[in-house]
Amino acid sequence: MLSNLRRKAAAVAAVGVLCAPVATLADTQIVGAGATFPFPFYSRAFYEYTKEHSDVSVNYQPIGSGGGIQQFTAKTVDFGGSDVPLNSREYKAAEDANGAVIQFPATLGGIAIAYNVPGVPSHIKLTASLLADIYLGKITNWSSDDLKKVNPGVNFPNLPIVVIHRADASGTTYIFTDYLSKVSSEWKTKVGNAKSVNWPAPSSVGGKGNDGVAGSVRNTPGAIGYIELAYALENDIPYASLQNKEGNYVLPSPASVIAAAAAHPDVSWRNFSIVNEPGKGSYPICGYSWVMVWKNQADPAKGKQLVELWKWMLTDGQAYAAKVKYVPLPKNVQEKAIAALSGIHS
Amino acid sequence: MFRLVLVAAAWVVLLIAAALFFTLVIAALPGIRAAGVGALVSATWDPNRAQFGVLSFVYGTIVTSLIAIALAGPIGIAVALFLSELAPRWLAAPMGLLVELLAAVPSVIFGLWGLFVLAPLMRTVVDPFLRSSLGFMPAFRGDSYGPGLLTAGVILAIMILPTVAAISRDVFQAVPRDQREAMYALGATTWEMMTKAVLPYARSGVIGALVLALGRAQGEAVAVALVIGNSPKIVASLFAPAYTLASVVANEFSEATGPTYPSVLIALGLLLFLVSVTVNVIARLLVWSVSGGRPAAHTV
Numbered sequence: 191m192l193s194n195l196r197r198k199a200a201a202v203a204a205v206g207v208l209c210a211p212v213a214t215l216a217d218t219q220i221v222g223a224g225a226t227f228p229f230p231f232y233s234r235a236f237y238e239y240t241k242e243h244s245d246v247s248v249n250y251q252p253i254g255s256g257g258g259i260q261q262f263t264a265k266t267v268d269f270g271g272s273d274v275p276l277n278s279r280e281y282k283a284a285e286d287a288n289g290a291v292i293q294f295p296a297t298l299g300g301i302a303i304a305y306n307v308p309g310v311p312s313h314i315k316l317t318a319s320l321l322a323d324i325y326l327g328k329i330t331n332w333s334s335d336d337l338k339k340v341n342p343g344v345n346f347p348n349l350p351i352v353v354i355h356r357a358d359a360s361g362t363t364y365i366f367t368d369y370l371s372k373v374s375s376e377w378k379t380k381v382g383n384a385k386s387v388n389w390p391a392p393s394s395v396g397g398k399g400n401d402g403v404a405g406s407v408r409n410t411p412g413a414i415g416y417i418e419l420a421y422a423l424e425n426d427i428p429y430a431s432l433q434n435k436e437g438n439y440v441l442p443s444p445a446s447v448i449a450a451a452a453a454h455p456d457v458s459w460r461n462f463s464i465v466n467e468p469g470k471g472s473y474p475i476c477g478y479s480w481v482m483v484w485k486n487q488a489d490p491a492k493g494k495q496l497v498e499l500w501k502w503m504l505t506d507g508q509a510y511a512a513k514v515k516y517v518p519l520p521k522n523v524q525e526k527a528i529a530a531l532s533g534i535h536s
Numbered sequence: 537m538f539r540l541v542l543v544a545a546a547w548v549v550l551l552i553a554a555a556l557f558f559t560l561v562i563a564a565l566p567g568i569r570a571a572g573v574g575a576l577v578s579a580t581w582d583p584n585r586a587q588f589g590v591l592s593f594v595y596g597t598i599v600t601s602l603i604a605i606a607l608a609g610p611i612g613i614a615v616a617l618f619l620s621e622l623a624p625r626w627l628a629a630p631m632g633l634l635v636e637l638l639a640a641v642p643s644v645i646f647g648l649w650g651l652f653v654l655a656p657l658m659r660t661v662v663d664p665f666l667r668s669s670l671g672f673m674p675a676f677r678g679d680s681y682g683p684g685l686l687t688a689g690v691i692l693a694i695m696i697l698p699t700v701a702a703i704s705r706d707v708f709q710a711v712p713r714d715q716r717e718a719m720y721a722l723g724a725t726t727w728e729m730m731t732k733a734v735l736p737y738a739r740s741g742v743i744g745a746l747v748l749a750l751g752r753a754q755g756e757a758v759a760v761a762l763v764i765g766n767s768p769k770i771v772a773s774l775f776a777p778a779y780t781l782a783s784v785v786a787n788e789f790s791e792a793t794g795p796t797y798p799s800v801l802i803a804l805g806l807l808l809f810l811v812s813v814t815v816n817v818i819a820r821l822l823v824w825s826v827s828g829g830r831p832a833a834h835t836v
Binding site for chain 2: 253254255256257259260279280350352357358359360361382383384385386387388389393394395396397398402405406409410413
C-alpha cells in the first residue's frame with residue numbers, strides 16, 4: 191500500500207514535470223497490443239474516443255495475437271488483444287504474473303469462402319462436407335459430381351481445384367479449422383484446429399495475409415480460399431453461400447454473422463467458439479476478437495480510464511465497426527462483456 | 537589514439553556478431569531439444585502436433601537462392617562490365633544510379649509486384665514454355681499455380697541484381713588503366729581486354745559481390761513469403777509451391793505461442809545462419825579449387 195502510494199506520488203510528479211511545458215499532452219496514455227484482425231475497427235474507434243476525451247490517448251500496436259498475449263503477460267501493455275482468448279496454460283502464466291485476468295469479446299467477424307472459377311457466378315452453394323473434402327484434397331476438380339449435385343444449373347468447368355490457405359499463423363485460420371474440425375471428424379483427427387496447421391491437400395498454396403490469399407485466389411483459375419468477411423465485402427471477389435446447421439444456405443454478411451453470435455449468448459473465454467451455430471439465418475464460420483485486462487489495476491486513475499474506454503467501445507463504439515465493414519456485437523454479448531468489466535478493481 | 541579507436545570499432549563488430557550468435561543459441565536451445573535431431577531429416581512441419589521437420593525449408597532456401605544467383609550473377613556482371621568498360625559517360629552515370637536505386641526498393645514492394653504481376657506471368661507464359669521445351673527434366677514438369685520455387689528465385693534474382701552489378705562495377709573501375717592499356721598494346725580486342733585483364737584482376741571482388749548477393753537471397757523473408765506459395769513440401773518440380781527458412785519465421789513468429797514453438801522458430805534462424813555459412817564456405821572452396829589453389833586475392 192505504502193509502496194503503491196509512493197509510486198503514485200512519483201508518477202504524479204513525473205507526469206507533472208512532463209506535462210508542464212506541453213499542455214496538450216494527454217493525461218492518461220493507454221497502451222495495447224495484439225491481434226491484427228480488429229485493428230481497422232480499433233484504430234477508427236479509438237480515434238473517435240480520444241476526440242471526445244482529450245485527456246486520454248490510446249495506442250494499439252497490431253503485432254499479432256501471440257505477441258499481444260506475451261506483452262500483456264509481461265505487463266508492458268495495459269490491455270492485450272487476441273483472436274483466441276488465453277487458454278488455461280496461458281491464463282495460469284498471466285495469473286502468476288499479475289493476478290486474475292478479465293477477458294471479453296470486443297468485435298466479431300465472419301470468414302468468407304472465396305473462389306475463382308471462370309464462367310461460374312458468385313454465391314455458389316457449398317455444404318460443410320464439400321468444403322472439408324476440398325480442403326482434405328478428396329475433391330480435386332471443379333467438375334466433381336458432388337459439387338454439381340448441390341449446384342444444379344451451374345456449369346462447372348473441368349478445372350483442378352487449387353486450395354489456398356493463410357501461410358502466416360492467424361486467428362482466421364484458427365476459426366476456419368475450428369469449423370472444419372466441428373463438421374468433419376476426419377479433419378479433426380487428421381489435421382486439427384490451430385492458428386497454423388499442416389495442410390493436407392496436395393495442390394495447396396499458402397498466401398501471406400488476407401491480401402495474399404485474396405490475391406492468389408484472384409490470380410489462379412480454379413482457386414478456393416478463406417478470407418475475412420470485411421475483406422471479401424470490400425473487394426469484388428466471388429464467394430460461396432454455406433449450408434448451416436439447419437440445412438439453409440446462408441451468405442456471409444454482418445446480419446448472418448450477428449445471428450450466429452446471438453445464438454450463443456453464454457460466450458466466455460472457456461467457451462468462445464461460435465462456429466456452426468444453430469439458427470435459420472446463422473452463417474456457420476464466425477468468431478470473436480478478444481481483449482484482456484487485469485482485474486487488479488495498479489494505478490486506480492488509469493484503471494478507471496481503461497474501464498471507461500472499453501465500456502464506450504462495447505456500446506457507442508460498436509457503431510464504428512459497421513463503418514469499417516466489421517460486425518458489431520449482438521446486444522446480449524455486449525451486456526455480458528460490460529458486466530465482466532465491472533469486476534475490475536481500481 | 538586513432539589506432540585505438542579503429543581497433544575498438546573492429547572489436548565492436550566482432551562482439552555484436554558473437555553476442556547475436558550467443559543469444560540465438562540460448563533462445564534456440566529449448567526448441568532444438570523439443571524438435572530433436574530427427575527434425576533435420578524430416579519434412580513434416582506441424583507445430584500444432586509438435587512435428588518440427590525442417591528439411592523442406594532448407595531445400596527451399598538453397599534452391600531459390602541458387603536460381604537467383606544463377607540468373608543474377610551473369611546478368612549483374614554483364615551490366616557492370618557494360619557500365620565500366622563500354623557505356624559512354626552520359627549513359628553510365630544515370631544507368632548506374634538506376635541500378636543502385638533498385639537496391640533501395642523495399643522488399644515488400646518486390647513481393648507484391650511478384651504476387652500480382654510476375655506470378656500470373658509465370659503461370660501463363662514462362663512455366664508453359666519451360667514445360668514444353670525442357671519438360672524432359674523433372675524440374676520442369678507438373679502443375680504451375682504461379683507462386684513457387686521458380687517465381688521466388690526470379691524475384692530474388694531481381695532483388696540481388698543491384699548488389700552484384702553495383703559492387704562489380706566499382707571493382708572493375710578500380711582496375712588500373714595500365715592493365716587495360718597493356719592488353720590493347722598487345723593487340724587485344726575489347727572483348728579480350730575485358731576477359732583477360734579486367735575480369736582476372738577483379739575476380740576476388742566479383743566473388744565477394746556474388747557471395748554477398750547469395751547471402752541476401754538466403755536471408756530474404758518478406759518478398760519470398762509472398763511468392764513462394766508457402767507449402768512445406770519437397771517436390772522436384774521448380775513450379776511447385778515451397779517454403780524457405782526465412783519466410784517461415786516471418787510468417788509464423790508473430791503468432792507463435794507456447795513453451796517450445798517460438799524457440800523452434802529461433803532455432804530456424806540459427807539453422808539459416810549455419811546454412812549460409814556452409815554455402816559460403818562451399819562457394820569459396822569451389823573458387824579456390826578452380827583457381828588452382830592460388831589465393832583469390834590479386835592474381836595479376
